Amino acid sequence: MLATAVIVFREVLEAALVIAIVLGASRSVAGRGWWVLGGIVLGTLGAGLVALFADAIAQAFTGNGQSLLNAVILLLAVLMLGWHIVWMSGHGRKLAGEIKEVGAAVQAGKKTLAALLVICFTAVMREGSEVVLFLWAIAASGGREFGMTVGGFAGLAAGIAVGALLYRSLLFIPIRYFFTVTGWLLLLLTAGLAAQAAGFLNQANLLPALGTSLWNTSHILSQQSMFGELLHILVGYIARPSGIELLFYAVTLVTIFTLMRLMGRHAARPRTTVRGSEARAEAQPSSS
Amino acid sequence: MRRQLIPLALFAVLAVGATAYAETPTTHLIIKDRVFTVQELTLPADTQVKLVVENQDRIPAEFESYDLSREVVVPGRSSIVVYIAPLAPGRYNFFNDFNHAAQGWVVVNAPAESKTGGRK
Numbered sequence: 001m002l003a004t005a006v007i008v009f010r011e012v013l014e015a016a017l018v019i020a021i022v023l024g025a026s027r028s029v030a031g032r033g034w035w036v037l038g039g040i041v042l043g044t045l046g047a048g049l050v051a052l053f054a055d056a057i058a059q060a061f062t063g064n065g066q067s068l069l070n071a072v073i074l075l076l077a078v079l080m081l082g083w084h085i086v087w088m089s090g091h092g093r094k095l096a097g098e099i100k101e102v103g104a105a106v107q108a109g110k111k112t113l114a115a116l117l118v119i120c121f122t123a124v125m126r127e128g129s130e131v132v133l134f135l136w137a138i139a140a141s142g143g144r145e146f147g148m149t150v151g152g153f154a155g156l157a158a159g160i161a162v163g164a165l166l167y168r169s170l171l172f173i174p175i176r177y178f179f180t181v182t183g184w185l186l187l188l189l190t191a192g193l194a195a196q197a198a199g200f201l202n203q204a205n206l207l208p209a210l211g212t213s214l215w216n217t218s219h220i221l222s223q224q225s226m227f228g229e230l231l232h233i234l235v236g237y238i239a240r241p242s243g244i245e246l247l248f249y250a251v252t253l254v255t256i257f258t259l260m261r262l263m264g265r266h267a268a269r270p271r272t273t274v275r276g277s278e279a280r281a282e283a284q285p286s287s288s
Numbered sequence: 289m290r291r292q293l294i295p296l297a298l299f300a301v302l303a304v305g306a307t308a309y310a311e312t313p314t315t316h317l318i319i320k321d322r323v324f325t326v327q328e329l330t331l332p333a334d335t336q337v338k339l340v341v342e343n344q345d346r347i348p349a350e351f352e353s354y355d356l357s358r359e360v361v362v363p364g365r366s367s368i369v370v371y372i373a374p375l376a377p378g379r380y381n382f383f384n385d386f387n388h389a390a391q392g393w394v395v396v397n398a399p400a401e402s403k404t405g406g407r408k
Contacts, residue, residue, distance in 0.1 A: 067370075203370055240357075242373060
């Protein structure tokens, strides 16, 4: 039962953290809740479908189907997150000052809402399909239905709770730093997802590894430890990275960061003369 | 100059991919009763290996390794392919993510001195 809870928790945690940060980062976008919920619901349905067709997917592309599917889903998430981050760095900062004037925020966020939906969809689908398959594996391996159900739900609840906790903690960040912090969190998380995609593409033999185990920090921080796992999700920590993972990480980081800076500067320029604590927060270009 | 580099790089990647495809040695790993039938899998150093993981159980398993950055679900009664990138001598842990009691190691020994000699 505990083993079930732990494994479900680890899978749910990844999706929950992604959703928590995205929810935080888009706090100034009105109506985002429904889109995020929509993404979660569609992701759950997608997870069921992926689990149901796991056999066919595994056999596709001469046994590489699953690696390819994971890589595609991850790259889609990277693309949407990148767009979302860049968009928020242009508009989120501006909206921060007007956050109490709900009406003003309603119009602005429409475009990024679709990205939000896709981000939540991909996060839930990828992790959810594994949960479904795992629970099925446990259920089929014999007679512990009650323990399994309890463990599964406990893991699910714990994962969601940690996500909620992170979201709540994010809201404590003063508004003037808020979008800088969430922007950076999302940026590192996105780079980590890109590195994961590189791993899957290498696993399918579509990209060379460019060197395995460039370094090994497992004795300092094992990726199997809870903290290692958390860092893996949040900033893409890999104890023994390969060259291609590092390359994808760096390219994603630099590309989004550059676009973020360009957008941030562009949005900030006309307002640099405004004074006052909240107005200054919106006007300052990213201080990071 | 720079413009020529792109097709050149593309060609290099394709060439590497093609040779890898042509002569990749294949190794099998079997999952039975939710565990690996062997705990140690010896692979040659600095060589890409096509690993076929076969799950003989009715229920799904997941071949996963943090050390190798590999992660694939293996549905019941089927097999999947995972490519293992060229490895330096050492030990690399893998496990069944759906049953953590099932652990295993990829063992890569240093190549014989007479051949290429050096590490990597």
